[in-house]
Amino acid sequence: MKRLLGLFALVMFGLIGTGVAQQVEAELSQDYTEVGQPVRLNISVTGARGAQVPQVLKIDGLDSRFIGKSEQMQWQMNGGRVSSTSTSIYSYLILPLREGGFTIPSIPVAVGGKTVKTSPLTLRVAGAQGVPVLPAIPVPQGQSRRGSVSPVPPPQSAPPSQGSQSDERIAFGDLIIPKKTLFVGEVVPVELRFYFNTDYTVRLSAPPSFSGEGFTVLPFSKPIEKQQEVDGQIYNVVIFQTAVSAAKAGSLEISPATLGSEIQPPGRVPFGRDDFFGGFFGNIMPPGDVRDITVRTQSAKLDVKPLPREGRSEDFSGAVGQFSLQASATPKQAAAGEPVSLKVTVSGRGNFNAMGSPVLLEADGWRTYPPGEKFEASPSDPIGFNGEKRFEYMIVAREDQSKTPVAQLSFFDPSLEKYVTLKSPAIQVAAKGAADPPVVAAATPAPQPQATPSAVTTPVQNESLLASNFSPASFASFAHDRRFLITNGVLAVAWSAALLLGLGRAVTVSSFARQSAARRESRKLLHKMEDPGCGPEEFFNMAEEFVSSRLTSNGARSDVRELLENSGISDDTKAAVRAVFNRHDERKYSASNLQLKLDAGERKQILDQLKSFDHELRG
Amino acid sequence: MNCAGKLFFVCLFFVTVLCVHADTIQDGNAAFAKGDYPAAIRAFESALATQGSSAGLYYNLGISEHKNGQHAQAAVNLRRAIMLDPRMVDARMALSEIERSEGVPSARSTWRDFVAERAPLKVLLITGCVLAWLGAFLLLFAVFAMRCRLLPLLGAAGVVAGGIGIFLIGYVADPRVSERDAAVVLEKEGVTLLSLPADQSEVVLRLPSAASLRILRRSGEWTFCSAPGGERGWAPSKSLEPVLPSA
Numbered sequence: 044m045k046r047l048l049g050l051f052a053l054v055m056f057g058l059i060g061t062g063v064a065q066q067v068e069a070e071l072s073q074d075y076t077e078v079g080q081p082v083r084l085n086i087s088v089t090g091a092r093g094a095q096v097p098q099v100l101k102i103d104g105l106d107s108r109f110i111g112k113s114e115q116m117q118w119q120m121n122g123g124r125v126s127s128t129s130t131s132i133y134s135y136l137i138l139p140l141r142e143g144g145f146t147i148p149s150i151p152v153a154v155g156g157k158t159v160k161t162s163p164l165t166l167r168v169a170g171a172q173g174v175p176v177l178p179a180i181p182v183p184q185g186q187s188r189r190g191s192v193s194p195v196p197p198p199q200s201a202p203p204s205q206g207s208q209s210d211e212r213i214a215f216g217d218l219i220i221p222k223k224t225l226f227v228g229e230v231v232p233v234e235l236r237f238y239f240n241t242d243y244t245v246r247l248s249a250p251p252s253f254s255g256e257g258f259t260v261l262p263f264s265k266p267i268e269k270q271q272e273v274d275g276q277i278y279n280v281v282i283f284q285t286a287v288s289a290a291k292a293g294s295l296e297i298s299p300a301t302l303g304s305e306i307q308p309p310g311r312v313p314f315g316r317d318d319f320f321g322g323f324f325g326n327i328m329p330p331g332d333v334r335d336i337t338v339r340t341q342s343a344k345l346d347v348k349p350l351p352r353e354g355r356s357e358d359f360s361g362a363v364g365q366f367s368l369q370a371s372a373t374p375k376q377a378a379a380g381e382p383v384s385l386k387v388t389v390s391g392r393g394n395f396n397a398m399g400s401p402v403l404l405e406a407d408g409w410r411t412y413p414p415g416e417k418f419e420a421s422p423s424d425p426i427g428f429n430g431e432k433r434f435e436y437m438i439v440a441r442e443d444q445s446k447t448p449v450a451q452l453s454f455f456d457p458s459l460e461k462y463v464t465l466k467s468p469a470i471q472v473a474a475k476g477a478a479d480p481p482v483v484a485a486a487t488p489a490p491q492p493q494a495t496p497s498a499v500t501t502p503v504q505n506e507s508l509l510a511s512n513f514s515p516a517s518f519a520s521f522a523h524d525r526r527f528l529i530t531n532g533v534l535a536v537a538w539s540a541a542l543l544l545g546l547g548r549a550v551t552v553s554s555f556a557r558q559s560a561a562r563r564e565s566r567k568l569l570h571k572m573e574d575p576g577c578g579p580e581e582f583f584n585m586a587e588e589f590v591s592s593r594l595t596s597n598g599a600r601s602d603v604r605e606l607l608e609n610s611g612i613s614d615d616t617k618a619a620v621r622a623v624f625n626r627h628d629e630r631k632y633s634a635s636n637l638q639l640k641l642d643a644g645e646r647k648q649i650l651d652q653l654k655s656f657d658h659e660l661r662g
Numbered sequence: 663m664n665c666a667g668k669l670f671f672v673c674l675f676f677v678t679v680l681c682v683h684a685d686t687i688q689d690g691n692a693a694f695a696k697g698d699y700p701a702a703i704r705a706f707e708s709a710l711a712t713q714g715s716s717a718g719l720y721y722n723l724g725i726s727e728h729k730n731g732q733h734a735q736a737a738v739n740l741r742r743a744i745m746l747d748p749r750m751v752d753a754r755m756a757l758s759e760i761e762r763s764e765g766v767p768s769a770r771s772t773w774r775d776f777v778a779e780r781a782p783l784k785v786l787l788i789t790g791c792v793l794a795w796l797g798a799f800l801l802l803f804a805v806f807a808m809r810c811r812l813l814p815l816l817g818a819a820g821v822v823a824g825g826i827g828i829f830l831i832g833y834v835a836d837p838r839v840s841e842r843d844a845a846v847v848l849e850k851e852g853v854t855l856l857s858l859p860a861d862q863s864e865v866v867l868r869l870p871s872a873a874s875l876r877i878l879r880r881s882g883e884w885t886f887c888s889a890p891g892g893e894r895g896w897a898p899s900k901s902l903e904p905v906l907p908s909a
Contacts, residue, residue, distance in 0.1 A: 400768070410751050413758045413768040439751070509691055509725065510718035516746040518715060518906055520838045521784045522829075527791075534795045541799065545806035
């Protein structure tokens, strides 16, 4: 058994590879913010573990603090080989202290004995408009995922949880929204923090409840767990990250988020466990004084501004955020009727869910179809509003084309507070035109050129194009057509007849059938021999024929006497049959031509011997 | 009247009917070119009523209705055109334009669409059938004449399986089969799918005008439908138009 397990482990080890090159990337959660409104800086290290990053980034005008590290593991199957990718994400909270443009310089990351530098990043900071949020966010310095206790000021906005006064000390929640003024459709990250007194054993029964009217909530990230000191008391903190997007303009009241949990008073540490996180999510509470409590955060009020009407493009489909646009086309050369795949990638951050597909301009000479779309969140974004959305258009040239249509995306950029329209460049291709199935109707005038072809979105019907093929067609499938069904019925009958014929032939030529026929013939001979009118000469002929047919019933021709000797019948029967043969030979080969005589008794005796011979053969 | 005389009158009747149809279509084309879309619609409807179903006529009717602002009805007729001729690219384009303008979410393309847009379904059905029967007869030959030798037996079985596979692909991909229960929302304001066939029942989903859904069953004035996203609910029958025209 151990050998088998060892072999299995060896095979798995051979199958699994970590074939991803080391990669270090830095990314800001927002390129634009306001004084006092923090942004998150994530450094993703892919393909290596144990990287070392600086605890503090010294940038004039920005206050930066390392807030923790998280790990992601991805498994992929490539041709039967499993490969794993490990990504470590080191997060900093960047707090702008003054307005202006800032460049976050390259950050040195020590990975596997080498030092890799990230690309510099740019952050634009506008003047403060609202109340700075950061002081309300207790951020411990230099702590790991299960870090040490860090003294930080108490959460200003953290109200006591519902319940008795003692519950206040047990648990409370905090709702952190870094931006209080936003636009309809703008996605704003939100953190829900739930603090639990470390003296109590806690079990969370379900993810937090956080919803309401007028805004939508993205799925929660995996909870982050850590310890923190608030007002001299150590708390275990569980942090859920998500994002909200307002659906309507006006003052928006965000209801408190709630988290159901079970707690057990101090002094009842279960089964030798003394850590708080071991009890989270699903571990069974030990028997005792278990109490259900609901921890609530404070509510929040957001000022949601409507999207301006000025500057709104006709093709604006509701995308709000900061995006970039790229396009590629394959193949570069296409025969007549062959589709070209035009892939348009929209990357950035924002409400990808509400984003419609980019429109195609200068697409007159192309047939286009609604694109397929796929969203992929950025690996460093636990919530899913950073990433890229890919649209794949299949386009077929109506006439010879040297470049693809131009993709255009209009969106509202909340940092600029205006609409932005991005266009991808036309890509050089050589596509042969395919003849249009519908042709210009005879009674219609020639097609008029489009007044502003570059401004026309796809697809557009030319008014002078109508179908001219009016061949009748049926709404019933051809498989239900009577002629089709009759033809198949005839073929089925023919096949069944051929099957029966084949089976009949197979039965008639089988050895079993031949043996049965031979047996039937030999029995007929016995019946004839029993007839008293049968003369001795004929009797002996038939007797010899009977023996011969019974011994050669498989159709093989051979000497009867030899067959008799080789047969498995008893010696007595063999002797009796030999005697019959001898008498017949005596008659055949006698020179005196004497007459054979056969009385009834002898005839019966020979018949009995032959029957016995037959019986033995059958047995 | 002798036989020749009867034959003459029958021929005359058919020639007259064909001329009338050709005139109706020409009238429709001319009205469309002039921008008189209601007249074009009447002409194409008349041609459909007299001549019978045709992908080209449904397409022309749909385009005329689209130009006339009857987007949902246009979507129905364009779907009919696609049902009759799944490879009618222009009908697909026009339908996609209508759906986009009405705010219908673009449906994901399935393998059925992929096959129907590219392969002649009738040829697939015939080829599949011919191969299946050829394989079936070869199978008999291999069993009875070649004494069940393995290679011919496997070859014949493979031809049968291939033929059946091609036939099934052609059959299932045919919109006449797969879209048989499809319907289109006719109401300009769209339609609300309800959890029960009653006005005050809970709202399941709201579908825009020209959206497509699948009819599961009818009960009086209500129809139980399935939306493209899989949601099921009841909608008033009068707000839906089946893609398959009633006989």
